[in-house]
Structure formats: structure tokens, C-alpha cells
Amino acid sequence: MLQSLKIKSYLCALLLLATAAGKTVSAQEPSALKIIENVYNRDEGESRIGKIRMTLINNRDNKRIREIQQYVKDYGDMDKIIMFFITPADVRNTSFLSWSYDDESKVDNQWIYLPALKKVKRISSDSKKDYFMGSDFTYDDMGDRHPNADNHKLLRTETMNDEECYVIESIPKERGYMYSKKVTWVIKDKWIELKKTFYDEDGELLKNLTSLEYSLIKGYWFVTHLEMHNVQKNHRTDMQFIELELDAGVDDNLFTERMMSLGL
């Protein structure tokens, strides 16, 4: 697997050398940090409403499908998200509320509501490295990690799926982070991560993230379908955003403990 990947990237490099001289890294390109910041700061509107359909597939090809209704609002220095499970039926109306701060020194607030227990509980866990809803995505993977946390290097530019991409290598500044390296293919001008590879602490390939569909919605670029594949466990998560509405004008009162318990 690793071997073929190496060969592929080697072939790609050869092709690039042979065909497009202008595609090698030049002084006019933005810095690697700038590119990653552009991705991090890409505007997706001040709010959104939509459903997430998450398909979890294990190494035996067993599937579990979860549908979640999601409301998100950007308050500038913080994001508020509330999510309600639609399916499976036995967890319907289980809800999850999160206030996450851009300021890294501030601890995010998270609550969970279990309808069968009729109780809202605050969750205080090391959330950034946690997996989102039992998927293969950590919160960091979904865009929570601040660009300053890593050292970035622009390796090259190359064309992938007819898109001009910057290929950026990111190495964490802190020791003992769950990934030793990430390589990201960022689409020029759209600032979308087309592909991303994650390497574990031993430097071995751990996960592949692929953006399968993305489109311009109300003038914002948004990835609507993506897949994360943990190659070591051969576990994958397919995530689809459906019935998506951006700049939807979400009510501020939605992001409260009271709303959590009301359900859909």
C-alpha cells in the first residue's frame, strides 16, 4: 500500500517534471502557512442548516448509517453547533451542543442530552483528538486544528482531478501529537482540501481523506461529500451533507440546553 503510494507519487513527480515547467514551486506562490490559513478561514457563511448522513463501514464491510440534523452558527470568535440524531431510531433526539472558541486557551463547552435519561450532561473531554460521532474523523480533522499548531511546507503544485493543487506537508509543533505528518492537496483559489493523508506517530500512513463532491453554494465553496479511510484498521466513514442551506439565518436560541431536550 505504502509502496504503491510511493511509486505513484514518484511517477506523478516525473510527469510533472516532463510536462509543466511552470508548475514547480515559484516565488509567486503564497506561503504554505498562508495556504493553510486560507483553508482554515474559508468563509462558509455565518450559519447553516442541514443533515449529515454518515455511513460507517468496518473491515468486514458491515455498515451503520446515522442521520443527524445539524445547525451551525459562526459568532466570529466562536462557533456554536447543535446536532440531533434522526436515525437510528433508538438514539433519535439524542442531541449534542458545542460552543467552540477560536482562542485555543479557552476550553470548548460541550453538552449531551440523552432522551431516555431525560438529562443534559456536560462533557468535558480532550475533544480535539476525539472521534466525531464514532466516525473516523477527529474534531481536528474536521477543521478545528489551528494552522499555527503545525509547521507547513509547500512541496509542489500538481494537478489532481483536473484541479490545480498545492501540496502541503504539515508537521506538528508539539511532541506526541496523534499524527506525525499530514500532507494536504489544497485546490488553488477554492481553498478546499481535495485530499489529505495522515501519518501516525510511527510515520506510517494512517488515514486518507478524500473530498468526493464540493460545490459553490450561495457563493461559498462547500465540501458536501467526503470519505475518511483508516487504512490501518480498514475502517471508513462516508459523510454526506444533504438538504444543505447556507446563510440560513439560524435563531440564536437554538444553541441552548433547553432546545437540546425539546428534540426535533
Next chain:
Amino acid sequence: MKKISQLATKHPWLILSAILIVTVYFTVQMMNNSRLETDLDEYMPQTHPAFMYSDSAEAIFNIKDGILIALENKNGIYNTNTLRKVKELTKALQDMKEIERGDVNSLYEAENIVGTDGALDVTPFYDEVPDTPEALEKLRNNVRSNEIVYGRIVSNDETVTILTAEIEDDVFSIDFYNKLLDTAKDFEDEENAIYIAGKPIVEGTLVFLAPKDMQQMVPIVVLVIIIVLFIALRSIKTTLLTLLGVVLSIIWAFGLMAAVGVPIYSVATILPVMLIAMGVAYAIHLFNHLKIFLTRNPEATRAEALRNMVRVMGRPVVISATTTAVGFMSLLTSEVYPIKYFGLFTAFGVVVALALSLLMLPAALMLMGIPKNMLSTGAKERNHPLAVGLTKWVLSHQKGVVIGSVIVILLSGWGIQKVWINSSFIDKFNKDSDIVLTDQLINEKFGGTTILNVVLNSSDLDAFKQPDILRLADKMQVEVDAELEEVGNTFSLTHFLKRMNQVLHSDSAEYYTIPDSQDLNAQYLLLYEMSGDPDNLWKQVDYDFSRANLTFQLKGDDTKTIKAVLDRIDSYKDDFEELGVTIRYAGSGYKAMVFTQLILDGQIQSLALSLLIIIVILAITYREISVGLIASVPILITTVVSFGVMGFLNVPLSTTTALLASIAMGVGIDYAVHFIERYRDYRKIHTDKTQAAIATMNHTGRAIMFNAIIVISGFLVMLFSVFPPNRELGALISLNMFTSFVGTVTIMLVLINRKKKFKD
């Protein structure tokens, strides 16, 4: 036979060079292609339903055997130094390339689910090593209040903590073990002691230990046999030739194994033992006859004497060897490949030993000359007083011999009922070995080193979210754990649910129960998935919650212990069935037990089959069923006595000891065939039956006695082996040789002597 006898005396060089070439070929094969099979799963029949089920369950729940590393600090583990060692050792294990990072668990890696004032927290027990008394005390309290960790990762007396590293089946090697020992032992100091145990270590070491011990013991056995052989034969030439035959047959057998790409399984270590016992016998019979012939025919030339040796002794040696070989071939009916191979290659080795004794011995003696002590001294042949005395005594106490034999058989039959089967690996080690002591420590302080996986299956999706099913599973675990001393601990999905339920109810102990509603169970599990490591969950339940894996920790890996637990668990079968749930078992402990049972069933079957084959072959050879039956008497007695003694001495039936029956068989046939063959010949010469019996005793009786003494003295050496199964092996082989000898010269003599006449 005539042609063979001429071949050896006319073209000795040709024969010896041919033997040399083949030997060189097999030696090269052996040097280059021999491979010891260390993956015990390779020993098991992959298509057997029990194994297939277990393998699939192992894949679903990611069940792997764990290496256990115990860190003991007699003053308690809650101090900065010990906790730092736990953290660093965890990281050191994770850094080993044979171990996957996520497969290491320890107090440092474990996660704690806690409820603190309205919040749910899933955190590591510690990240930074605690260095204040308050922090240490807090850690201690956190552990004490978490049933998932207390008594599982930290012992109840808080002096031992365990690190586990799960590895794939094919990872273990002696190099890896040594590296692991080095890595772990680095963390030892005056206060902190390290112990390493666990199934991979036990099995892995065993697979290497048995052949290694055999490698050390066999040369000593051979040396002792050389000495005793020399005392018996009083000639260096014949002593060395006998040995050479044995050694070559062993090389050829292992060489062929290597040439066809069959790995050496641990049962194959008995192969040399078998070939030594048989090979020595063939040579001794030949040399014994040669000496007698030369005494009777002092004028005979070298070639004449050797031809006569092959011509007269060829027949019984061939009958005995082919019968033995066919007997071993019956092991091909076994479902277990190592046993099949053992039967096949031992049969080959026996045939080689036969061919070498009929070709190499005469050819070599033709060239080197017959040893002086065999040549006639001119003294007249006379029967040895011992032969005369023994024969007369036996024939004058025929009733006594028969009654005695019946009593021995009945006593043995009683003993056989006490024979118990043991698939334990731990029991194969010395009681004071590191492995056994570590095992004891962990069994004493924790739930136990043996893992039994109980898999509950339902056809309903989400069955393991249903309160009634979960409650029954919980009830079973609690009751079995409380009732059976051998069960130290249990673990399953129910522990997660109970823990979550308690934590989400302000940590109040009365909520350490399975919730009433399926939805709540589902929501707890979702919550766990979101905040903990979901991989922990998928070790307990499958993706659609229709199958659950309950882990039982046992304090012993012997068949009795496992059977007792299985029986108790099976008693819940009906209750589960009402809920549409079936019980199956999985894991290496269970597989080892089924495997042992399978081997033994196969052995007993093939033993019965080979006995039948032998009787038929002998009956056909002698054209009389009664002779076939009489010839099988020594084999029967030897086998029965062997198992009977095992019962009385509390030696369990294991894969090794069960194979000894085959040796009893091989040796028994040899003694019986030679004795009957000679007796028939002497009956033609002597009209008096007693005279014929005396002559036979003097001729063959002497040879089989020598053979018994030689092999027994050789194998008694194995009593000094450091490896308990090999000690049992040495003792039982010696016993078998002795019984075969006694059976042949007493009860079989009585029976054969009662026959009025023989067909030609």
C-alpha cells in the same frame, strides 16, 4: 531375500556409496530447508467447525492473545517512580515494531469514565506522572472506584500493575522474546520487579523448548546407548554400525521432511526416539543371529555368514518393520496435520531403518570383516542358564502367568479410568520456572492468565441493546464468577453499560446495573462511542449488536478447569435460547482444548485401526488368525499397562504421551514377530515343545532382552531433562520396552506354546 543377501555381499561398495549419496542429499536438504513451525494455529485443522467459528469470532472481535507484563512494587505502585516506569514501559512497548501502538494497554493508556458534578468525563488516569501526594492519592481513588480497572489493571492490594500487549499469532519468535525481556527488564530496580507471562510467551517458548531440550538430550541418550551397546556387543564395529543405522534413518526422515517442505512440528521430536528404539532392535537381532550362526558353523566364510544372517533374519525384520510402518500410516486418518506427518515420516524412517539393517550392515561387515568376538571360539553352543531357567519357570507356571497377566490387565484397566486429558501449556514447564512463577503471581493478584471467550449470538439486530438479554448475560457472568474459584474475572459490554449508568446517575453505586430501556442502552453506547475509544467497544460487541463477546479470565489453562467453566456456562443455554441467543466459544484456550481432544480421539481411533491392521497382516503372514492374535498380545499388554500406569501416577494424557502408544506398538510387534518366527523354526527341529521354547529364548529372547536393556538405559537419561514432558516421555518409553519384553517372554510364550502345530 536371497537376492538381497547376495547384493550386499557381492557389491558392498555400491551399496555403501548409494547410501552415502542419499545421506548427503538429505543432509543438505535438512541443513537448508528445515523449518520449525512455531505458529500453533498452523497445527490446527483449519476446516474443523469449532476452529472456523473461533477464527471468525477472533476476527470479528479482534481477539488476540496478550503478553502480560506485571510490574510489582511491594511498597505499593502509587509512587512517582513506579508510575513513571508504567508510562515509559508503555511507550517502549508501543515503539517495538512487532507490537501495534493501539494494542498496548496499561494504567497509563486506560481511560477513566467519571461523572463529576453534572459532567461526564472520559480521561486518561494520568498523562503527566503524578508527583504530589495529593495527585497520587487522587489517582488511587480514581482506580479504586473504577471496576473496569481495579482488579484488572491494578491488583486489589495495589502492589502490582499489569501492562498487556496483544500480538498477532505469527509474531512470536525467540528473538522477539529476548528483545522484550531486555526492554522490560531495563525498568527493574530495587523496588520494582518485572514479570512477563501470557499465552504467546508460554506457547512460543514451549514450541522452542521441546525440540531444544530434545536436541540436548538425544546426544546423551545416544552416548549411553553406545556404552550399553558396546557392553552387550563387545565390538566397536557393530556398536558403531548399529548407531550409524539409527542416525542415518533419522537424517533421512528429517531430510525428506525438509525436501518436501513439511515443517518440523513439535510432535516430530518423538520421531528420533521412535527410530532409536526400532533401529537398535533390528541391528541387534541381526548381530545376535550372526553370532549364533558362526558358533554353529565355525567353517562358514564371511560372505556365507552374512548371507545367512540376511536370509534368515530378513523375514522377521521385514514383517516387523512393514507392520510397524503400516501401523504408523494409520495415523494418516488423523484430522491433525502434524500427527499425519508424524505417522508418515516415522513410517518412512522405519522402512529406512529396515533397509539399512538389511543392506548397510552386511555390506559394511563384508568390507570391514566380522568382529572377532563373533567368530567361533570352538566352544560348543549351549543354552544360557538364564534362558533355560526362565523358560522352564514360565512353562511350569502357565496358570500363574495367565492369572498374573489378567490381574495386570485388570489393574491397568482400573488405572486407565483415572487417566485425564490435559491440554495445559503451563503444566509443561518446571514448577519453579520463571514462566510458572509469573503465571502464579498474576493468577493470585488478578483474574487469571487464561482467557476464555464466550460468544453470544442472536439473529436479531440490536439484540445486545435489549435489557433482558444484557441482564441474563450479566447474571451469568456474576454467578459464574462467584461460584467457580477458577474464574477470576469477567468482562463484557455489560460492564461498560453498568459503569455508564452509574456515572450518569451521580456515581451512585445502586445504579451499577443494566438500564431498563433499550433506548437508554443505545444512547449510552453512542455516548461511549463519541467520548471514548470505540475500538474498546468493538472488542465486546459486533457492528450490528447481534453478537457479543464475554471474556472470562481463568486461573488455569488445563482441560479440567476449562471444562468446568464450560459446563457451568452451558447450564444457561436454555435461558438464553428462550431469548433467541445461542452460546459458542472462541479463543486460544478453548481451541487448545478442542485440539487436544481431537488429537486424542484421532490417536485412539488410529491405535485401534493399527491394531486391527497388525493382526490382519500377521494372520495373513502366518496364514493363521490365532497367530495374529497371539502376536498382538505383547502390544495390547504394553499399551494397556502404559495407560494404566499413567492413570496411577497422575500423568495426564497429552499430545506427547498419547503418541507413546505408537512406540509400544512398534516395539511390541518387533518382539512378538521375532519370537514367533524363531519359535516356529525351532519347533521344526525340536519335537519337544519345551526344548523349542528354550532354544527360542536363548536365541531371540536374548536379543530382545539386550534391546530392551539398551533402549531403557538410554531413555532413562531423559529423566534428567529440564523439560517435564520429556521426563515423562523417557520414563514411559522405558516402561513400554520393559512391558513388551516381559509380555513376550511370559504370557505370549505360554500362549504360543499351547499351539499344537504351525502351518508352513
